[in-house]
Amino acid sequence: MKPRHHLYLDDELTEQLEALAAKPGSSKSAIVADALRAYLARRGARELDDLLKVRLDRIGKQLSRIERDQQIVLESLALFIRYQLTVTAPLPEADQAAARALGQERFQAFIDQVGRRIAGGRTLAADVLARSSTEETTG
Template sequence: MKSKHTFRLSPEVARYLSDYAARKRVSQAELVEAALVSFLSPDGSERMEAAFSRRIDRVMRQIENLDRSVEIGNEALALFVRFWLTANPPLPDSAVAAAQAQGKERYDSFLEALMRRLGTAERLVR
């Protein structure tokens, strides 16, 4: 047997309750009862804290993986630039303009290849 209670809600909260009940196809009384049971449950806050802890742990692991990937990318780029600068002698002044024009063409084709690669699921790390 259920007891009857009367309480007042602000128009905004009443609208949220009504909309949510309609979306879930349950009565407003059932929603209020479930919310009160959850709120008044002695272990409710502990369950919520445990759920938050699990989510935070998952996000932290993802951030650590992302940090490692960025670090690997940065180190690879730095190593490449170091070897490139070591292996390539400076150009004579007469060849600079031609090298810059060829460099622009190569860079444009590199960007096109990068865009195509990013458009697919294929990645070097995978």
Template sequence: MAPKRIKHTFRLPPDLSAQLADFAGRKRIAQAVVVETALASFLSPDGSDRLEAALSRRLDRLSRQADRLAYHVEVSNEALALFIRFWLTNNAPLPDTVLAAAQAMGRERYESFIEALNRRMEFGPRLTNELSFDVPGKTESDAGSAP
């Protein structure tokens, strides 16, 4: 035997009433069931706790993503700075007689670099992945020893 139901009469704005009718029609359920479910969800004491938990999980995920992004930016900046320092300390300025030929060679090398970068971005490993494999981290046994 179904529990006794109490009839309620209330008025809705036309646009909200249209949304209710549209949603109930799409789900093929009675409008009363939609209103009943919405009220139960809104009035449930743990509804706000569930919403807060869902928001907390999402914020945690966004925070981890922002941390990873910051790490990748830091690695990129350090790699670029290291390359620039190396290049500036190991390459002497060219005399004017060979400057045009060096610039032409530089353009060719730059185009090759861009092609290699495109290939690597599409198919190749990422620098951060290589760092984790190429640079050994300190293990617990290394923690007590001097570098």
């Protein structure tokens, strides 16, 4: 058995409901139940949309920060490569083997340091950004 509800509607809404219920195969209860079901479904969808909007905004901000960090890294790498190629003088032939060995040691030390910083959750980009934002606020 369905529960009974007593509703009060204004005159205009009552006339519209009666006109719809006058059609064969429809009843006031079915019309009101369908309308209420549709209203509640829209309301739930709107709440879900509001929650998703907050998450999407947060994801958008995170992507913006990632893009900014990536631009900083790429620009830093490009400047370093240009500096290295234009400033560093070539070594004499006699020193090539020693230079290669020293280069391998330095490269391994570099890779180890990158691994430690990433594993520790510290990044040079974050350090540079923190330092630059501190300098901007004090400067």
